[in-house]
Amino acid sequence: MVSPSNKLHFFPEQGKNLATSLLLGLVVALCISALVLAITHLQRMKRLETLADNFSQYMYSYAVDLQDSSYKLLPLAQQPCERVIPELTSSAAFKLHVRAALLVKNSTAECSSATGKMSYPLAKLVPDINISKRRDLAILAETPLMPGKPALAFWLADPHHAGDGIITTINLNIPPYLLFSAQKEGVSGIALAVRQEAIGIYTGQVTPVAQLGKPRLERSLPDFPIKLLIFAPRWQPQLIQFSLLVGLAAGIVSALLCFYYLTVRMSSGREILAGIKRHQFSVVYQPVMDTQHQDIKGVEALMRWHHPAAGPIPPDVFIQYAEAQGLIVPLTRHLFSLIVKDLPVLQQCLPAGSKLGINLAPSHLKAASFQSDITQFVNQLPGNYFRLLLEMTERAMLEGDDVLESFNWLHEQGFDIAVDDFGTGHSALIYLQRFPFDYLKIDKGFISAIGQETVTSPVLDAVLNLAQRLKMETVAEGVETADQAAWLARRGVTYMQGYYLGRPMSAQQLNEWYCKLPTNSGG
Structure with a gap:
């Protein structure tokens, strides 16, 4: 069962709050995920750019170094192979x-560092090499000594002898730190492309460039007809997972904060305003009887809130929320409007001069609109038919010169003022000394002690004696038995109300109840 103090937390508005919070959380999650993914993707692309620059710089440095070494060997092509083979072999071994x-002479390979003297047309050995160029590169699917192992052939022409030069075959060995960096960034493939063919660094396979697809990054080496191709997925799965995780965390936090804000800070206030707009509030009237003759002398107007989902909301709960949300003024104005609608029925059952008790919150007395609110309400009452009794609960603090000014203004207008729930809140004696009350309403907690020897019995006696000495009329609340009513009559209590005399009723029910009384004379 939902306790009364918690009912405001179980409105169907909470469903809207939850939906709003979830929607906000989803939007935040998507936005944060997209933002984090964009940032991490940009950072990754910068790292890939750096990786590609490092690869190309390494290859360019190696190519330049190889070119310098080959220049030194060019004169050997003009000598017999037997004489230069030791130097050629040594140079190749230590490179x-x-x-x-x-060594190439007249477009024919005549000396090899690996096999010695030979005679093989260069066009057949490396058909893709263009010896008319100063330098050129070609991809070899294999070499005679290493079948099935691709290599890169580098041609350097002798500027002084046409058709002469040097061909160097190179293994494609990349430093481990570059390969590790590439794998860390999710690089799926690296290839060296020369014209229409490429060698895969990871696979060691020779593949037509057209079959490789579009590379993520591409670098061309200055002065050398070779390209570096780097292949990588556009979105790295790890970064997507990380972005989604961050977005999910941000979305959950945002949804929780939003739900807390809407629930704790806003929902109760919105529910009260919605209740006013949707006519969920009503007014019941509890008869106030003369103690000596038990004739009706007036009623106390009590606001009720029946929520369509949460059921009846206790007045203490929604009034407390209204004050906390700064909505007590519009709620009181709504009470006035509901009473005005009931006036024609009230006039049928209440005699002229009946007291109409209405509860006011202390915070309303301090509002700038207080006097105009009261004046507008009184102007709608039938002339001189009801005597307005404004009840100020003693459970809330009354303080400040503006409150005293409001009291004086109310008396000037001819209205009576009662202190409600006397003895249950703040310092009662200070209240009675400072503020000019006309009525003292005794809390039902004291009334229930009548006929019992409890610690509250002497207090009740003291309260009644105090009221008599201050010449204040008294109203006993919560009278539930005939013995209590008789005791109050003996002690000179002016008025009383409670279930024994009459329960809170709607205006129509009050009219029907009044017609059933033994006498319907105001007396």
Whole structure:
């Protein structure tokens, strides 16, 4: 069962709050995920750019170094192979990644660092090499000494002898730190492309460039007819997962904060305003009887809220929320409007001069619109038919010169003022000393002690004696038995109300109840 103090937290508005919070959380999650993904993707692309620059710089440095070494060997092509083979072999052996060096004379390979003297047309050995160029590159699917192992052939022409030069075959060995960096960034493939063919660094396969697809990054080496191709998925799965995780966390936090804000800070206020707009509030009237003769002398107007989903909301709960949300003024104005609608029925059952008790919140007394609110309400009452009794609960603090000014203005207008729930809140004696009350309403907690020897019994006696000395009329609340009514009559209490005399009723029910009384004379 939902306790009364918690009912305001279980409105169907909470469903809207939850939906709003979830929607906001979803939007935040998507936005944060997209933002984080964009940032991390941009950072990744910068790292890939750096990786591609490092690869191309390494390859360019190696190519330049190989070119310088080959220049030194060019004069050997003009000498017999037997004489230069030791130097050619030594140069190739101590050069990193070099598989073999071949001296070319008149477009024919005549000396190899690996096999010695030979005679093989260069056009057949490396058909893709253009010896008319100063330098050129070609991809070899294999070499005689290493079948099935692709290599890169580098041609350097002798500027002084046409058709002469040196061919160097190179193994494609990339430093481990570059390969590790590439794998870390999700690089799926690296290839060196020369014209229409490419060698895969990871696979070691020779593949037509057209079959590789579009590379993510591409670098051309200055002065050398070779390209570096880097293949990588556009979105790295790890970054997507990370972005979704961050977005999910941000969305959950946003949804929780939004739900808390809407629920704690806003929902109760919105529910009260919605209740006013949707006519969920009503007024019941509890008869106030003369103690001596038990004739009706007036009624106390009590507001009720029946929520369509949460059911009846106790007045203490919604009034407390209304004050906390700064809505007590519009709620009181709504009470006035509901009473005005009931006036024709009230006039049928209440005699002229009946007291109409209405509860006011202390915070309303301090509002700038207080006097105009009261004046507008009174102007709608039938002339001189009801005597307005404004009840100020003693459970709330009354303080400040503006409150005293409001009291004086009310008396000037001819209205009576009662202190409600006397003895249950703040310092009662200070209240009675400072503020000019006309009536003292005794809390039902004291009335229930009548006929019992409890610690509250002497207090009730003291309250009644105090009221008599201050010449204040008294109203006993919560009278539930005939013994209590008789005791109050003996002690000179002026008025009383409670279930024994009459329950809170709608205006129509009050009219029907009044017609059933033994006498319907105001007396």
